[in-house]
Amino acid sequence: MRKIEHIGIAVKSLEESNVLFEKLLGQPAYKEEEVVSEGVKTSFFMNGPNKIELLEATNPDSPIAKFLEKKGEGIHHIAFDVEDILVEIERLKSEGFTVLNETPKKGADNKLVAFLHPKTTNGVLIELCQEIK
Ligand SMILES: CC[C@@H](C(=O)O)C(=O)SCCNC(=O)CCNC(=O)[C@H](O)C(C)(C)COP(=O)(O)OP(=O)(O)OC[C@H]1O[C@@H](n2cnc3c(N)ncnc32)[C@H](O)[C@@H]1OP(=O)(O)O
Ligand SMILES: [Co+2]
16 A cells, blocks of 8 residues: 555546636546446545545446445545555455455546555555556
8 A cells, every 4th residue: 555546535426526626626527437347436636645536426336326326426545556465455454444445447647547445455445556668
């Protein structure tokens, strides 16, 4: 775990939240991307060296749709940058964490991603991100 890669925020409307976060941060999103496999549309903002990912659900089965239904808008996950996602998955499994997908999947912004179940991480969904080179 080298650093926080991004913080993911679940929103009802990407269009409305893009306007809000542009006002908040003083600069527009640098990218919008749909990730069909996750049922999400995303936008990314930089704040100095830090990155914020906004996520809107694209279908009712999306993890974001379920989260919005149960908890409402807010912080959905914290993502950590890792050098080798397979090594990190094995390390975290051996430490007792529940890895939700042991085979990394293609995420947004050119990353391979895997998730840890929030029940094993103090109620916080953790994402691992490895840059695709
Ligand atoms: C854009 C791609 C990528 C990137 O590149 O950055 C992303 O960020 S994708 C983000 C969306 N994808 C995911 O979240 C994938 C991983 N998540 C999951 O597999 C599921 O959401 C889950 C965590 C396993 C929960 O699924 P499920 O059990 O089907 O949902 P429930 O609604 O029944 O929740 C069970 C339980 O877990 C709590 N929960 C759910 N989500 C979160 C969360 N984000 N943070 C904290 N807690 C969460 C939920 O409240 C339920 O708790 P209880 O009610 O106490 O049982
Ligand atoms: Co994410």
